[in-house]
Amino acid sequence: MNRQIFFFIGAPLVCLGLLTLLTSCDIKKGREEVKKISLTPSQLAARFPYDLGPATVEISAYPENIQQSYKLFLAACSICHTSARPLNAPYIKAADWKRFVHRMHLKMDQREISLDKETEKKIIEFLVYDSKVRKMDKKQEFDQNQEKLNLLFSELVKEREKFIQEETEKLPKKETPYVGVQ
Ligand code: HEC
Incomplete structure (x- = not known):
């Protein structure tokens, strides 16, 4: 019974916690990126x-x-x-x-x-x-x-280029569909 409770409530909570931690790390990293050359958003x-x-x-x-x-x-x-x-x-x-x-x-x-x-x-x-x-x-x-x-x-x-490249690498890779020999 205890085990079931863990799977239905505990596991999703742990996942949610991990996800929040990961995204907050990303936001922090983005901020540091901007801070490094200390530019304002308009710059x-x-x-x-x-x-x-x-x-x-x-x-x-x-x-x-x-x-x-x-x-x-x-x-x-x-x-x-x-x-x-x-x-x-x-x-x-x-x-x-x-x-x-x-x-x-x-x-x-x-x-x-x-x-x-x-x-x-x-x-x-x-x-x-x-x-x-x-x-x-x-x-x-x-x-x-x-x-x-x-x-x-x-x-x-x-x-800016470095930042864009890093962001692009994070995106899931799409498979290129096979279109035959052209
Ligand atoms: C309706 C929007 C708009 C307004 C208002 C505007 N600009 Fe621009 N301006 C642009 C855009 C878009 C560019 C970049 C593309 C280009 O150069 O055509 C630009 C570029 C420039 C450049 C750089 C051009 C180059 O190639 O080196 C100068 C200088 C400039 N604007 C001066 C002005 C001055 C002076 C005024 C006020 C009279 C003004 N702009 C008002 C849209 C605008």
Whole structure:
């Protein structure tokens, strides 16, 4: 009788306990993976090295109208990705910013996010001014930061690939069906 009770109640309980232990180990391991290179979740989602830099700029010394345009920039250019992407991108020239902002504008149209011509012009104005101050006038500092971001990004890509490979190895292997000689 005691044995029966063990099989019907005890054994499932032991299995459940083991399963909980195993999954909690997995979660812990995942957390450690992230901690090792100490990246925030938004950094882990980075698609470009420039996503990893600061998402804001110190604008207190900028002219009043540019400070106003900065607000428009932050509002529009952090909807789909971090504002760090344009802020730390290597683009400087007005022609480049016109091209990129126009490209983003088309993407916004597709998603029915409105951006009027006047706001677009002001955002370009901010980007051109800010590029001059931070990227041209302080070129050396900016280039050094670019190097750091590129290095961090290549580390991140390696970690991400390792993580994905480990997760894939954990999946049950599917048998490939025989389809004959083709
Ligand atoms: C509707 C979503 C959306 C909005 C809003 C948006 N972007 Fe983007 N942006 C994207 C996507 C998607 C990519 C990556 C694919 C690409 O480059 O086309 C991207 C990439 C970029 C890049 C990197 C391009 C490269 O190839 O180096 C820059 C710079 C950029 N965006 C600037 C901006 C600026 C400035 C704004 C604000 C005017 C903005 N984005 C608003 C979706 C958006």
